[in-house]
Amino acid sequence: MEFGLTETQQMIQSQIRDYVLENVVGENLDWDDVDFPHDVYDDLIDMGVLGLHLPEEAGGEGFEPVTAGLVYEELGRGDVGLTMLALSENLATKIVWEHGDGHHREVAERVCAGEEHICFALTEPDQGSDARNLDTTAEPTDDGFVLSGEKTAITGATLADWGLILARETGGADDIRGYLIDLDSDGIDIQPYAGLGCEVSGWGQIFIDDVEIPAEARISEENAFKMAMRTFDKSRAWIALYALGAAQQSLDETATYLTDREAMGNPLASYQGPQFEHAEWQTRVDAARLKAYQTLWKAGEGEPHTKDAAMTKWYAPEVAVDTVRSCLVLHGHYGYSDDFGIGKRLQDVLGQQIADGAPHVQKLIVARETFGREYLSYDR
Numbered sequence: 150m151e152f153g154l155t156e157t158q159q160m161i162q163s164q165i166r167d168y169v170l171e172n173v174v175g176e177n178l179d180w181d182d183v184d185f186p187h188d189v190y191d192d193l194i195d196m197g198v199l200g201l202h203l204p205e206e207a208g209g210e211g212f213e214p215v216t217a218g219l220v221y222e223e224l225g226r227g228d229v230g231l232t233m234l235a236l237s238e239n240l241a242t243k244i245v246w247e248h249g250d251g252h253h254r255e256v257a258e259r260v261c262a263g264e265e266h267i268c269f270a271l272t273e274p275d276q277g278s279d280a281r282n283l284d285t286t287a288e289p290t291d292d293g294f295v296l297s298g299e300k301t302a303i304t305g306a307t308l309a310d311w312g313l314i315l316a317r318e319t320g321g322a323d324d325i326r327g328y329l330i331d332l333d334s335d336g337i338d339i340q341p342y343a344g345l346g347c348e349v350s351g352w353g354q355i356f357i358d359d360v361e362i363p364a365e366a367r368i369s370e371e372n373a374f375k376m377a378m379r380t381f382d383k384s385r386a387w388i389a390l391y392a393l394g395a396a397q398q399s400l401d402e403t404a405t406y407l408t409d410r411e412a413m414g415n416p417l418a419s420y421q422g423p424q425f426e427h428a429e430w431q432t433r434v435d436a437a438r439l440k441a442y443q444t445l446w447k448a449g450e451g452e453p454h455t456k457d458a459a460m461t462k463w464y465a466p467e468v469a470v471d472t473v474r475s476c477l478v479l480h481g482h483y484g485y486s487d488d489f490g491i492g493k494r495l496q497d498v499l500g501q502q503i504a505d506g507a508p509h510v511q512k513l514i515v516a517r518e519t520f521g522r523e524y525l526s527y528d529r
């Protein structure tokens with residue numbers, strides 16, 4: 150069993166960490182999709198964060214899942230919303246590159262280079278966890294399709310040039326397909342979706358009103374829901390890791406605070422209450438991190454990892470949320486103020502319990518893999 154990082158992995162980890170600690174932590178309190186940190190995002194793109202999963206021929210880094218996980222974890226120390234945006238762009242381009250052809254691949258390459266941006270649109274107002282039953286339709290015409298429907302809670306929607314939109318193809322197909330749509334097309338209306346956190350991620354709704362698209366917009370005849378699910382098995386561990394990155398940064402800041410701050414004549418770090426609380430959350434963060442990396446290692450080795458991904462997705466963001474909350478309280482009134490940004494981190498990290506698969510559904514997957522499909526309480 151090998152837990153060490155290679156020299157290259159250590160170098161990548163410290164490059165991202167150093168950048169994030171200097172340019173993101175403490176700088177991000179007012180970031181949103183209007184006051185967007187283009188300079189920081191561009192720097193990160195120059196470091197390769199929008200090409201983590203694309204091959205070198207596409208301009209990407211071609212990282213295996215564990216190394217990509219190290220990058221997401223370090224980015225999460227800085228800003229969870231910005232990391233979520235990068236992950237969603239990466240998931241979309243990976244699907245587009247792997248399943249698309251010439252035009253689609255060119256779009257993926259431009260996103261990888263930071264010239265254009267993309268979002269991944271699956272969720273609808275009436276279908277989230279049950280995304281397989283989506284209502285958006287793509288009706289075949291003589292020279293393409295007409296798309297109609299509504300997508301909601303989409304990361305990057307207000308910032309993106311392109312949308313990878315999943316819709317049910319009508320006509321003979323009756324199957325879910327992925328369509329690469331220029332978001333400036335007639336009939337597309339994008340509205341911001343106000344949320345509790347992650348304001349910088351450009352969270353939004355996409356209203357699709359009889360949008361005529363050419364036949365080439367469809368990226369493949371393969372079922373796009375299955376494509377997405379294959380990607381989710383890794384992305385769930387990446388989300389876990391950037392949530393844990395935020396938790397680790399909070400624990401590091403709290404250790405410093407507890408040694409600096411005195412109460413009743415002694416540093417807070419000398420009292421057993423704060424010591425034990427910090428120790429317990431550090432233990433849980435370390436345990437959750439190991440599960441996330443084990444999931445990614447299995448993915449890289451080509452081993453089954455669906456159950457591991459579901460375990461890490463329900464567990465790690467929950468640990469991260471509870472860790473950040475504990476760190477906030479350990480900072481006293483400063484924690485509750487905007488001075489340290491822990492409240493913002495808590496709001497950002499909370500969304501990660503839901504994004505890419507809410508907790509109960511992850512436990513259903515674990516149960517399905519443990520007991521078998523015949524024990525599912527719904528018809529599937």
Ligand SMILES: Cc1cc2nc3c(=O)[nH]c(=O)nc-3n(C[C@H](O)[C@H](O)[C@H](O)COP(=O)(O)OP(=O)(O)OC[C@H]3O[C@@H](n4cnc5c(N)ncnc54)[C@H](O)[C@@H]3O)c2cc1C
Pocket residue numbers: 237269270271272276277278279301302303304305347500501503504505506507508509510513527
């Ligand atoms: C920050 C954030 C970013 C997101 N970004 C994107 C994006 O870029 N693209 C995209 O397509 N979507 C995105 N989403 C949407 C996300 O994927 C969905 O919110 C998620 O899949 C859950 O669906 P839902 O919100 O409709 O919850 P629901 O499906 O309505 O579930 C509500 C609650 O019920 C539980 N539940 C659901 N089904 C069952 C069941 N059978 N048994 C027991 N419990 C159940 C869930 O665990 C959850 O707690 C994002 C969401 C968030 C919060």
